[in-house]
Amino acid sequence: MRPKLIFRLAVLATALLTAMQISADPTAAQDKKLRIAYVLHGLNDFTQTIKEGALDAGADLGVTVDVFGEAGFDVPTHIAFMESAIQAKYDAIALIPNGGDPWNTVIQTAAEAGIPLAASNNIAINSKLDLWVGQDEYKSGVLLGQEILKQLTAKDAKAGKIVIGSCFPGNPVLDARSKGLHSVLDPAGYTLTEDRDTKLDNTENYNIWDSLATANPDAVAMVGLCSLDPPNIGQVKERGGFGWLGAGYDLETPTLEAISKGFIGVSAGQQPYLQGYLPVRALVEELKSGKKITGWLEVPTDIVTAANVEEFRPREGDAAVQKTFYAKYMAEHFADLAKGARPYDDLKQPPK
Incomplete structure (x- = not known):
């Protein structure tokens, strides 16, 4: 194990042990506050919004929420955070099982320990998980x-090459997005590349998109499947003066800016705030009621273009506006989590 990782995990273990010692105090036990761990799959602008949702849920529901994650999206590092949370005896754990199957063992350990679990954003369909929050990835x-x-047709680009990039090829949710794209664009007569590995490091990601643009001068579109792709695609287009259409996923401020300036034609948002808030809320409701909540809490996909980008700027750029917006939204659309859930097995079915 890498020395840097050992140090980080030692610090985390110390913090978790301190929390355990505090909760073991008999006077504190009489007024025990529920403790929820949220294990992210990495830290960037996108997951910061998930974290904000999780912390807001904790504040609203009167529970302690501790969020763990670090930059780099390294799977073993984040599995180790999950293992430490189990050892610290959190009342429940929310997690993003990046890559799916590598998480099966630690999820099994948590389930056997009787710890309620909820996942979001990434799926681990071969594990013991049975509660997930996220968009319909294929449909997105x-x-x-x-x-x-629609936009290529308006530009009279009715055929041609479309370059597809994925920051984590083989990831189930990213593969589902790619299949959804193919289902529309293949029959329309476009030639889509295989999903090119655009990497999770931002500098590498930019350099790869720059190389892809140079290597594919005949492309009619560049499409990224991850949140860090659109800002870099937009910069490459701006600096290189390319005429292809830029497109991708998520609605961080740089992406919205690129849409406003015309360097990105469209991006699909996946409601990361809800992916932070709803798993915590579901776990708290389960702990307080004793009734297990299962299923798929599906969050909608936002399709953002130059025509509607200004509608999204306040929500995506101001935490207070975001919280107010989603409080109203959840009251209208997620009043009863158990009743509104799709069957969890829908995640295991071939996309339609």
């Missing part, structure tokens, strides 16, 4: 593909 690809088709 369909929606994005339909808007790409």
Whole structure:
């Protein structure tokens, strides 16, 4: 194990042990506050919004929420955070099982320990998980593909090469997005590349998109499947003066800026705030009621273009506006989590 990782985990273990010692105080036990761990899959602008949602849920519901994660999206590092949270005896754990199957063992350990679990954003369909919060990934690809088709048709680019990039090839949710894109754009007569590995490091990501643009002068579109792709695609287009359509996922401020300036034609948002808030809320409701909540809490996909980008800027750029917006939204659309959940097995079915 790397020395840097050992140090980080030692610091985390010390913090978790301190929390355990505090909760073991008999006077504190009489007024014990529920403690929820949220294990992210990495830290960037996108996951910061997930973290904000999780912490807001904790504040609203009167529980302690500790969020763990670090830059780099290293799977073993984040599995180790999960293992430490189990050892610290958190009342429940929310997690993002990046990559799916590598998480199966630690999820099994938590389930055997009787710790309620909820996942978001990434799926681990071969594990003991049975509660997930996220968009319909295949459908999101369909929606994005339909808007790409619309914009290419308007530019009279009715055929040609479309370069697809994935920061984590083989990741189940990213593969589902890609399949959704193919389902729309293949029959329309476009030639889509295989998903090129655009990497999780931002500098590498930019350099790869720059190389892809140079290597594919005949492309009609560049499409990224991850949150760090659109800002870099937009910069490459701006600096290189390329005429292809830029497209991708998520609605961080640089992406919205690129849409406003015309360097990105469309991006699909996946409601990361809800992916932070709803798993915590579901776990707290389960702990307080004793009734297990299962299923798929599906969050909608936002398709953002130059025509509607200004509608999203306040929500995505101001934490107070974001919280107010989602409080109202959840009251209208997620009043009863158990009743509103899709069957969890829908995640295991082939996309339609």
